[in-house]
Amino acid sequence: MPAPTSTPRTLYDKVYDDHLVYSADQALIYIDRHLVHEVTSPQAFEGLRTAKRIVRRPDCTLATVDHNIPTISRKSFKSIHSFIEEPDSRAQVGALEDNVKEFGLTYFGMGDRRQGIVHIIGPEQGFTLPGTTVVCGDSHTSTHGAFGALAFGIGTSEVEHVLATQTLPQKKSKNMRINVEGALPAGCNSKDIVLHIIGLIGTAGGNGCVIEFSGSTIRELSMEARMSICNMSIEGGARAGMIAPDEITFEYLAGRPLCPVGEEWDQAVAYWKTLKSDAGAHYDVEVEIKAEDIAPTLTWGTSPQDTVPITGTVPDPEKATDPIRKNGMKRSLEYMGLQPGQVMEEVKIDKAFLGSCTNGRIEDLRSAAKVILSAGKDAKVAEGVYAMVVPGSGLVKQQAEAEGIDVVFKKAGFDWREAGCSMCLGMNPDQLKPQERCASTSNRNFEGRQGQGGRTHLMSPAMVAAAAMTGRLTDVRKFVGENVSDHPEIKVTSVFDYMDAAIPSPAPIPRETKIVDPNAKALPEAVDPATxxxxxxxxxxxxxxxxxxxxxxxxxxxxxxxxxxxxxxxxxxxxxxxxxxxxxxxxxxxxxxxxxxxxxxxxxxxxxxxxxxxxxxxxxxxxxxxxxxxxxxxxxxxxxxxxxxxxxxxxxxxxxxxxxxxxxxxxxxxxxxxxxxxxxxxxxxxxxxxxxxxxxxxxxxxxxxxxxDDIGLTLQHREEIEQFETRRTATWPWLDGLGYAKKGGKVPVKPASPQKKKMDW
Structure with a gap:
């Protein structure tokens, strides 16, 4: 581990420094947690197979399917081959199932109720921990930064690199701080905060930076709300977003299946409490925001930076001074079918989508359900509007059903679905038709994002619910007013009532081809031909x-x-x-x-x-x-x-x-x-x-x-990687795959069901 320094450091500095394997022409950092899904991994596993390499740390890897799986009812589910109709989607999911078996990885498949969106199941299971480095072949990996983790998306080549070496070559980013102070106005939540921020700094405002979100407003937020903010830091151009861990973080994590317990929990918390920026730490960019300036916010165009308060109007491109920006605004308005000066609350919608890794958690569903209940006992989704709810994981779905939230949605006319990414990016059948307009809790409103020709307005879950009930973009304050308390019809429960204890991961299936031994002696200094x-x-x-x-x-x-x-x-x-x-x-x-x-x-x-x-x-x-x-x-x-x-x-x-x-x-x-x-x-x-x-x-x-190529170059540094891993185990023993690979240990969490799936821990 790095030697102590008297120079004040930011949260990002501390986590980055603690993961340096070596720093030369390009630094190499160690990766603690790797999440894998079906879209960005097939070519990575094939690369391993071709080079006869193994997954270096199966205990630090967790796989699931989420991007292009169907979200229809799974009551008749028997296998992906009979359930998934689209051949390309079926092939990708099938490839992942074959790969996790071959390489011996923990996998939440479609028959496992813990399956869900990667950025929801990681925190849910305690796989995501403060002070860790977290990567996934998905840009919204920034979500995990809410725990004080350095979390960022990677491409398929880097997925292969992490699988093979458990490291990544990295150039250090700049530090950026966005400080939000004060009490949020009624009707506003974390989605409004982050949309307001992106509208202020633009989609390139955080380029080259890791953003630390701070201030009294951020500290008052729940972990689920913090995750929504860090999730969309990538839409502000940042490499990652981070929030310092605190008592709210520790309370959220305590008792989750993959969290440390006993003495290791105490050691972990002691370390996590050091993960805050020092007084006097340097930031390359600083932004100050007053919470009182934030209103219920949504997008009008085809970029997350195209934001406006719900009480506002569509902007006029002719007032833009930059010609490129002016042309972009004109194109956006043409695509979105809007006119300058049009009142946002008069824009009608065709569909409403509740879900995604941004807003598919239990708190998000509760907030939307409260709006529906506030609309009246017999309130229904507006005529002509199709509204759908896609929980972020099987456990979120189970908890929502136990709380009666599903009944609230279904009674109002919402379609209650199974866990998956769904209409966030429309890789499965959940898509918009050309020119259909959607009120969405997702994270991107790019052209065609939710379906070719589809028109997307990003907003909070409460705002989506309000739009679904009225049939147009609507100020949620007209429903909830100043009432932001829990609704008596929603029976709030504990997530721990629905969790299984962790059990050991399956052993890899024997392979015929010879695999490179990760503990082999370091390669000579000369560049190996394989690179x-x-x-x-x-x-x-x-x-x-x-x-x-x-x-x-x-x-x-x-x-x-x-x-x-x-x-x-x-x-x-x-x-x-x-x-x-x-x-x-x-x-x-x-x-x-x-x-x-x-x-x-x-x-x-x-x-x-x-x-x-x-x-x-x-x-x-x-x-x-x-x-x-x-x-x-x-x-x-x-x-x-x-x-x-x-x-x-x-x-x-x-x-x-x-x-x-x-x-x-x-x-x-x-x-x-x-x-x-x-x-x-x-x-x-x-x-x-x-x-x-x-x-x-x-x-x-x-x-x-x-x-x-990077992998061959990195494998010349096997000795440094092994030395780092030895120090890592001694300093942070809770990071060695506790719960499913470390001595087969079990976490004392009451399981919700005695049944164990074929590929459980």
Missing amino acids: AGLPKFNVLTGIAAPMSTANIDTDMIIPKQFLKTLERTGLGKAAFFEHRYDQKTKEENPDFVLNKEPFRRANILICTGANFGCGSSREHAPWAINDFGIRCIAAPSFADIFYNNCFKNGMLPIVLPPAELEQLHADASAGQELTVDLERKVIVRPDGKGEISFQVDDFRRHCLINGL
């Missing part, structure tokens, strides 16, 4: 495609219907699919740049709009662009995860000032070739117009030039 797994990037000369759109998100780069793949290749045809093709005729759109000559042959992309690649951590976006033939992208800024994913795939993202990008954009628009010389770190303009220099991390440059 040369990427095409080398030295000098790239070719056509550059010009773009000028800001906030090009991962859903725009590759829509969700192409994510149900078990391969990394063949996605080039899907790149920018909804822009390249007319969605009615399926013919090429002649106006889209990549359909024009010579740009359909481009291998460089010049974009003058900021925040390229924002959105999901899934690696499919760079896979699609790379497969199209584009190996270099230049932009004013990139979303952190997309930026990292590019390097994992042998691609070069270049950050340049707007003035220099305008020059390159003009060259590209003229159809002239550019040359990207990575060795000299310059872009050569055509016709002797000169060169433009760019900066890139020396270590990443070295890897691109030599075609080196």
Whole structure:
């Protein structure tokens, strides 16, 4: 562990420092907890299999299915093969089930009532703990930062890296603090706080930063409310969001199946209490917010930064001073079918969605149920509106049913579903139809996010319930007023009444192929040939495609219907699919740049709009662009995860000032070739117009030039990893998979049912 320092440190500094395996050209940090799901893992497991590698720490890995499974009733469920109708979804879920058996991982399948959205089951089971590093192939892994954990989304290459090494190469982020002080006005909750924040700082406001949320308002929030805020920190551009652990945190965790007990619990709490920022700690960016300025908030456009109070109106793009922002607003309004000045409370909806990793917990369902009960004894969902509730996990569903919440919803006309991601991203049958408008508790309102042509307004669970009951976007205060107390018809229960004790994980199925021993001696200092797994990037000369759109998100780069793949290749045809093709005729759109000559042959992309690649951590976006033939992208800024994913795939993202990008954009628009010389770190303009220099991390440059992959490089440091693990066990023994791998230990939690599923702990 790092030596004590007298320099004041932030919460992020402390957790980062405590996980440094080594710090050289690029730091390597240890990963305590790895969550795995069906969409971003198939290619990672195949990579392990091809390289004859094992999962280094099965005790620190937890898998479930959530993204594209059906949420219809499972009363007739027997197997995924008979239950899941969509072949691609069935193949992904089947691949995960095969992989967890082969590699000996703990798995919550569709027949297990603990199954649910990864970012709900982790905290629910006590798998998420303060001071840990948590990763998952999903951008909303930031949720777990509510516990004082350093939690962030990763791409598939990094999923494979963690499985093989239990570490990740990381460059330290900047520190950002958002301090919220005061009492929240009536009708407001954590979703309103975070939407207000994103509307203030923008979707790129936290780029390059880990945000610490602090202040009296944050300290008063429950753990479930804190999770909602950290969940959406990624929508503000941050690498992660964190909140210092406190007594509210400890009370939430105590007694959960995978939490430490006895003496180890006392040791853990003593350590967790040190996880707060020191007085005088430095923050690179600080934002102060008064809680009294926050109102019930929702989105009007196609970016989470497009927010407005429910009492407000649709903004006018003509008042925007930035031309790129103005054009983006116009496009959003056209897509959303709204007009400048339109009153938000007059906008009618077609569907209402309650669920997602942002707002699918028991407190979220309770708050929505209170609104329904406040509407009157016989209140019903408005005519013409379809409303659905998707609990975040099987245990949330069971608890809600015990409390009578399901009856409240069903009596009002809501569809009561099974756990899953559902309409948050519409990878399963739960989707919007073109031009359908949805009041949603999810986290993204990108074009097509909830269904091709669907229109999404993000808001709190209470606001969604209000909209469902009135048939239009509605100020929830008209229902609840100043009454924010528990409703007598909701019988609040304890989550511990529904939890099983933890039992040992199944042993891996014997494999025929020889596996690399993780305890083998360290590789020699020379680079092993197995690390040369990427095409080398030295000098790239070719056509550059010009773009000028800001906030090009991962859903725009590759829509969700192409994510149900078990391969990394063949996605080039899907790149920018909804822009390249007319969605009615399926013919090429002649106006889209990549359909024009010579740009359909481009291998460089010049974009003058900021925040390229924002959105999901899934690696499919760079896979699609790379497969199209584009190996270099230049932009004013990139979303952190997309930026990292590019390097994992042998691609070069270049950050340049707007003035220099305008020059390159003009060259590209003229159809002239550019040359990207990575060795000299310059872009050569055509016709002797000169060169433009760019900066890139020396270590990443070295890897691109030599075609080196991260896993092979990391495995040269086996000895350091093993030494770190030895110190980790001695210092933080509760992190060694307590409850399902550590001596088969059981946690004394009263099980709700004596039945044990086939692949239980």
